[in-house]
Amino acid sequence: xxxxxxxxxxxxxxxxxxxxxxxxxxxxxxxxxxxxxxxxxxxxxxxxxxxxxxxxxxxxxxxxxxxxxxxxxxxxxxxxxxxxxxxxxxxxxxxxxxxxxxxxxxxxxxxxxxxxxxxxxxxxxxxxxxxxxxxxxxxxxxxxxxxxxxxxxxxxxxxxxx
Numbered sequence: 001x002x003x004x005x006x007x008x009x010x011x012x013x014x015x016x017x018x019x020x021x022x023x024x025x026x027x028x029x030x031x032x033x034x035x036x037x038x039x040x041x042x043x044x045x046x047x048x049x050x051x052x053x054x055x056x057x058x059x060x061x062x063x064x065x066x067x068x069x070x071x072x073x074x075x076x077x078x079x080x081x082x083x084x085x086x087x088x089x090x091x092x093x094x095x096x097x098x099x100x101x102x103x104x105x106x107x108x109x110x111x112x113x114x115x116x117x118x119x120x121x122x123x124x125x126x127x128x129x130x131x132x133x134x135x136x137x138x139x140x141x142x143x144x145x146x147x148x149x150x151x152x153x154x155x156x157x158x159x160x161x162x
Contacts, residue, residue: 039073041063041074054162060162077125078122119154123153126153
């Protein structure tokens with residue numbers, strides 16, 4: 001009797017695992033999941049909520065091609081540049097976006113706003129790329145993770161990038 005229950009439980013578990021795997025593969029393909037493994041800014045426009053932001057980026061100075069590549073991609077501004085922190089941030093963002101688009105579709109914001117963690121990454125990346133010009137202008141902000149209240153690049157340049 002125990003053998004039958006064990007086999008049945010194993011079969012149910014196997015079927016559930018197979019269904020979950022199939023749903024995961026379908027979702028990954030349907031959501032163009034492989035595109036998020038690149039730094040191509042077009043992948044950020046996979047969902048319609050980013051249409052306006054992506055359009056603005058595409059017409060910005062950061063999207064202008066230099067030797068066939070954009071001056072800056074979405075990842076250049078919105079993600080850390082060190083290997084491990086970059087992929088951790090991508091994973092965190094991907095999981096939260098997948099959750100929101102799966103379970104909170106009716107609650108998605110019409111206006112996107114950066115959270116504090118993202119604001120800090122953006123500030124650090126602005127300074128990293130533009131240190132030659134901002135180093136003497138807003139020196140306190142050129143120290144990554146500066147703890148005192150300092151001027152943020154986007155406080156004067158709110159529409160840079162998009």
